Amino acid sequence: MKIIRSREFTASRAWGALEIANMGGITxxxxxxxxxxxxxVNDGQEVFAVLDGRVEMRYRDAGEDKSxxxxxxxxxxxxPGTAHVAHPIGNARVLVVEAQSSQ
Known part of the structure; x- marks a missing residue:
């Protein structure tokens, strides 16, 4: 069992992470x-949830850049196949669920 207070989490570098779970290869x-x-582009699907802060997500849809x-x-x-990049607006904390092979 784990209880994580996401607003208290920081890392020593940008995109530093705390692994919460690995469920059969899905982290x-x-x-x-x-x-x-x-x-x-991830190996499969990705769920990206903003827990604290704001993030501009840029992505390509049908060859067109959007955000x-x-x-x-x-x-x-x-x-699968969606090219994307996250640009935080200030500090942000995000929860990412994806295949372990995408990291």
Whole structure:
């Protein structure tokens, strides 16, 4: 059993993570960041939930670049093959559920 107070979590570097669970190759990790990630495509599906802060999620849909600002409580689902990159607006804490091979 674990109780995690996400607002108290910080990391020594951007996108530092605390692994919460690995359920048969599907990981749930809490990330802290204040810097953008990088454009990437996951090995499978990804669920990205903003627990604290705001994040501009940039993604490609049908070859067109788009973006949406995710507020605390918002969830972004990346289907297989969806290129995306997260740009935090200040500090952010996000919960990411994805295949272990995507990391």
């Amino acid at each position: 749930t990790r809490l990330h802290w960041t204040d810097q953008p990630y990088r454009w990437h 949406v600002v995710l507020e605390t409580g918002d969830v972004f689902y990346a289907s």
